[in-house]
Amino acid sequence: MTLPARPELAGAAPYGAPQLAVPVRLNVNENPYAPPAAVIAAIASRVKAAAAQANRYPDRDFTELRHALRDYLAEESQATYLSADQIWAANGSNEVMLHVLQAFGGPGRTVTSFSPTYSMYPEYARDTFTTWLPGEREPDFSIDLERAIGHIDQTNPSVVLLASPNNPTGTAVPPATIEALAKHTAGRAILVVDEAYAEFRRPGTPSALALVPNYNHLAVVRTMSKAFAFAGVRLGYLAGSAELVGYLRTVRLPYHLSAITQAAALAALEHRQALMAQVAQLCVTRDYLAAKLRERDLEVPDSDANFVLFGRFADRHAVWQGLLDRGVLIREVGPDGWLRVSAGTEEETDLFLDALADVLDAPGRVG
């Protein structure tokens, strides 16, 4: 018997970056360093206290966590003007953006972004019955303001998703472009700046958080998955106007953020100094990785994230497979011809570079 699924789900595959148990895993932009022992201990102690009250529902407005996230953003981006009611959080920033689409998208409405970009955006659209009409980035993956504005005027979206630094290209959108898009979308759309990789941005690349007080329709989305070495916990968050956050609160399921999650996130935020030291090391590794790939005459867009895109290959799948055969898993994603690799530990990064040299220099080379 066939099941009465929505027609748009016919033949659709669930999100599925391969989870393979190989020695070097550089495929999903995780922080390669495990949390330091002090952080693990703090998580355990906070979670133990939360477990003692597990018979009760958690604080559904996660008040303490909102204050801690506000304080962290004030420190990280000089965003001292945010109040706790301007912060939202959910189980990963994917869920935060789903809340945005649930509140501001919907049947008869359109969401746009600029491709190539994060592969989950069309899924949020599908799952909220919102029409997905992306525009395009330029060949160097930058966003041409006039073209972007033309696309917005043509498609009339109620939500614009702008990843900066972008995945899978690593490229950041200049602040002047973001502000011009904020001005252009005021009163017509929500502008989400997805800053999943913000902590890895290079000096001189500002966060869009500075714009939050000036535009009640602009929201900045962050995550603890990448910089905080916290992908396994699932904690993403947003900073925006209290009015915008109010709508997200309306569409969330009751008690969506478990007491265990809230406890673990609070512990990690308390230990942010130790975790940010890892971020600084990863930025050094990212730049080293880009330099080494360029030495091989490969193209690498400037990255403000913890990964780089590199290419181009006539047969990228063969390169990806060749690396996997040597125990190195990276990601086959983005425009044809390109591959994406995350900055690993120094050892993992060198293992990747050695394996790549092996694949590309082998007799009867591929790619």
Ligand SMILES: *Cc1c(COP(=O)(O)O)cnc(C)c1O
């Ligand atoms: C990794 C990533 C996210 C974060 O996802 P979580 O649900 O917070 O783990 C969001 N946006 C982009 C562009 C990403 O690459």
